[in-house]
Amino acid sequence: AQSVAQPEDQVNVAEGNPLTVKCTYSVSGNPYLFWYVQYPNRGLQFLLKYITGDNLVKGSYGFEAEFNKSQTSFHLKKPSALVSDSALYFCAVSYPTGGGNKLTFGTGTQLKVEL
Amino acid sequence: DGGITQSPKYLFRKEGQNVTLSCEQNLNHDAMYWYRQDPGQGLRLIYYSQIVNDFQKGDIAEGYSVSREKKESFPLTVTSAQKNPTAFYLCASTPGGQGGKKLFFGSGTQLSVL
Numbered sequence: 001a002q003s004v005a006q007p008e009d010q011v012n013v014a015e016g017n018p019l020t021v022k023c024t025y026s027v028s029g030n031p032y033l034f035w036y037v038q039y040p041n042r043g044l045q046f047l048l049k050y051i052t053g054d055n056l057v058k059g060s061y062g063f064e065a066e067f068n069k070s071q072t073s074f075h076l077k078k079p080s081a082l083v084s085d086s087a088l089y090f091c092a093v094s095y096p097t098g099g100g101n102k103l104t105f106g107t108g109t110q111l112k113v114e115l
Numbered sequence: 116d117g118g119i120t121q122s123p124k125y126l127f128r129k130e131g132q133n134v135t136l137s138c139e140q141n142l143n144h145d146a147m148y149w150y151r152q153d154p155g156q157g158l159r160l161i162y163y164s165q166i167v168n169d170f171q172k173g174d175i176a177e178g179y180s181v182s183r184e185k186k187e188s189f190p191l192t193v194t195s196a197q198k199n200p201t202a203f204y205l206c207a208s209t210p211g212g213q214g215g216k217k218l219f220f221g222s223g224t225q226l227s228v229l
Contacts, residue, residue, distance in 0.1 A: 009155070032215045043119075043205055043220035044158075051215045090157060094214050101146060101209040101216045102173070107157040 002026065004033075004091045006106035013081045013113055021076040021109045023091030033074040034092040034103060035065055044090065050074060061085070081113045118142065121206050121221035127229050128193065128200060136191045136224045138206035145211030147189035148218065151175060152203040161204075164189055165211055193226065201228050 004025045013019045025031055032051055036044040048059025055067045065076045076089060088110050092103040119140045128134045138147065146165045150158040160173030164183040178197025183189055189208075193200045203225050207218040 034217065036220075041203075041223070041225070043121075043222045044207075044218075045220070046217045049215070049217060101211070101214050101218065102148060102160055102163050103158075103218060104160075105150075105158040107155060 002031070002093050002095060002104050004093045004104060004106040006089075006091055006109045008109050009107075010110040010112065013111070015083055015113050015115050016080050019078050019081040019085070019111065019113070021089050021091075021111060023074045023076065023106060025072050025074060025091075025093050032094045033065075033067060034094070035059065035063070035074075035076050036090045036092060036105075038088045038090065038108075047076070047089075081111075083113050083115060086111055086113045119206055119208055119219055119221035121204075121224050123224060124222070126224055126226045128226060129229050131195045133192055133194050134200075134226070136193070136204055136206075136226070138189045138191065138221060139187055140189075140206075140208045140219075140221075141187065142208055142210075142219060143186070144208035144219070145186070146209045147183070148207040148209075149173075149179075149181065149189070149191045150205045150207065152205060152223075158205065161191065200226055202226060 034049045035047040038044045048057050050057050050067045058064045088108050091106040094103050122137045148163040149161040159175050162181040164170035180192045205223050206221045209216045
């Protein structure tokens with residue numbers, strides 16, 4: 001079964017410092033990988049996705065993620081964190097074939113950016 | 116504005132009662148999804164529909180029912196058989212077809228038990 005793991009419940013970082021939110025996946029074949037962000041009491045907003053091609057994917061709000069097949073990872077990164085980046089971040093994976101576009105989500109990582 | 120509208124924002128259920136959560140989209144998307152969000156557990160798929168008049172169970176379908184009579188609408192009924200319904204419910208949609216498309220989410224409904 002496809003799954004993703006987010007090993008950290010919470011990540012704390014100082015404003016201006018680089019941030020990394022970790023995600024590893026477990027799925028056969030070539031996965032489609034996504035990052036979403038959620039602000040309190042709101043729906044999820046799409047940040048970026050990896051389908052194929054360049055392993056470094058750039059997305060919204062200055063975020064990027066690197067697909068690493070050998071380590072089965074898709075970590076989310078940003079060179080310089082902002083207080084406004086504080087939110088709940090979800091990694092997700094979908095089947096390459098069959099099942100349409102339904103996503104399996106990780107448990108989420110709370111990012112807190114402090115002044 | 117194009118998007119997904121979920122209503123109500125807050126909903127309270129009495130014991131033994133069925134309640135229905137509304138999800139409407141004007142994006143002309145073929146596929147729609149219902150997810151349940153619990154603190155620390157991420158999102159779990161309840162039901163999904165890839166085309167009108169067809170839907171499939173997700174990972175946690177027990178105690179829930181859906182219908183897809185119109186392309187724009189995918190209501191979720193939380194039945195009395197769902198013993199722990201308190202959660203944040205999210206509806207989403209995609210254009211359908213092959214995988215790799217992003218999901219568009221509504222703003223959610225918080226369901227609580229009285």
